[in-house]
Amino acid sequence: MKITIIYDNTIWNKKLTPDWGFSCLVDAHGTKILFDTGAKENILFDNMKKLNIEPSEIDLVFISHGHWDHTGGLLAFLNKNQVKVYIPDSCDVGVDTAVKVSDALEISKNIYSTGNIENIEQSLVVREGTDVAVIAGCSHPGVEKILEKASQFGTVKTLIGGLHGFNNFKIVADLQNICPTHCTQNIQKIKALYPDKYIEGGAGKVINI
Ligand SMILES: [Zn+2]
Ligand SMILES: [Zn+2]
Numbered sequence: 001m002k003i004t005i006i007y008d009n010t011i012w013n014k015k016l017t018p019d020w021g022f023s024c025l026v027d028a029h030g031t032k033i034l035f036d037t038g039a040k041e042n043i044l045f046d047n048m049k050k051l052n053i054e055p056s057e058i059d060l061v062f063i064s065h066g067h068w069d070h071t072g073g074l075l076a077f078l079n080k081n082q083v084k085v086y087i088p089d090s091c092d093v094g095v096d097t098a099v100k101v102s103d104a105l106e107i108s109k110n111i112y113s114t115g116n117i118e119n120i121e122q123s124l125v126v127r128e129g130t131d132v133a134v135i136a137g138c139s140h141p142g143v144e145k146i147l148e149k150a151s152q153f154g155t156v157k158t159l160i161g162g163l164h165g166f167n168n169f170k171i172v173a174d175l176q177n178i179c180p181t182h183c184t185q186n187i188q189k190i191k192a193l194y195p196d197k198y199i200e201g202g203a204g205k206v207i208n209i
Pocket of ligand 2: 021022067069070137138162182183
């Protein structure tokens with residue numbers, strides 16, 4: 001699977017624009033998923049263009065939660081490509097046709113939602129054999145709960161996304177890859193504790209797992 005960070009507080013690729021928010025392209029098992037849509041549509045589209053990602057190639061949109069820095073580009077994106085949108089059932093993004101997720105579900109073969117955790121956020125889970133990778137928006141329910149929910153689909157080996165104030169560092173000791181980005185407050189501590197697992201984030205970063 002390949003994950004390309006499109007929108008992030010920081011940049012990996014200097015040609016892109018950093019801005020508070022998150023969006024990435026998850027390309028796995030032949031499906032291209034736009035995970036969250038950043039805060040501002042112009043930055044979303046400009047960064048996509050510089051990464052050679054066409055809106056028309058996206059198969060579906062997965063919204064982790066209803067906060068503005070994850071949904072800002074959604075309506076403008078749907079104007080370009082009217083794909084199916086998955087949102088947590090507790091959030092309203094102004095899309096009548098959106099699939100409102102409550103319990104865990106399979107979105108496409110070997111790709112799942114954790115379900116709406118704590119009535120605020122869902123995470124995306126991609127399975128490869130018995131291993132799974134988890135992509136999180138802000139981790140408002142807590143990384144503990146997210147990893148627990150994701151574990152129903154396999155052994156969690158990878159965690160990518162915003163981890164907010166996460167500080168229970170021992171629970172990620174068994175992961176192979178961790179890319180803490182966006183709103184993660186303790187990026188430097190995670191990097192210092194797990195230098196061999198740590199992957200630096202930022203808009204333009206491409207992660208191949
Ligand atoms: Zn949030
Ligand atoms: Zn956020």
